[in-house]
Amino acid sequence: MELQQVQRQSAEIRALYHGLERKIHGSEWTVEEDALAFLTDAGLVGRLVMDEQGRWPSSDGPTLPAKIGECVWWLAVLAERTGLDLDACVEGFLRERSAALGANATLNARERA
Secondary structure (H helix, E strand, C coil): CCHHHHHHHHHHHHHHHHHHHHHHHCCCCCHHHHHHHHHHHHHHHHHHHHHHCCCCCCCCCCCHHHHHHHHHHHHHHHHHHCCCCHHHHHHHHHHHHHHHHCHHHHHHHHHHC
């Protein structure tokens, strides 16, 4: 799935959640509340990685793939709600890191692929 499609579909799903929030709470979550929800889920990714590596007790909660997917979803939502293009954000970051680390980083990444 392309990042543009991820961002579009994420915005559609988030709009459905906004409907639930209005019904339950009388208002939609703010961007700040969305950011906090992302941080909570990102912390859970850490715990699930520890669980997968045998460094944290197992639970019957969410799985690592599901929680990583949810974190990507939150990032797409946050990009959309702040007027950013997710694809441009990721592409710009990768370009900047490659430039900062030098051509060897790009060559090494290609060799590993």
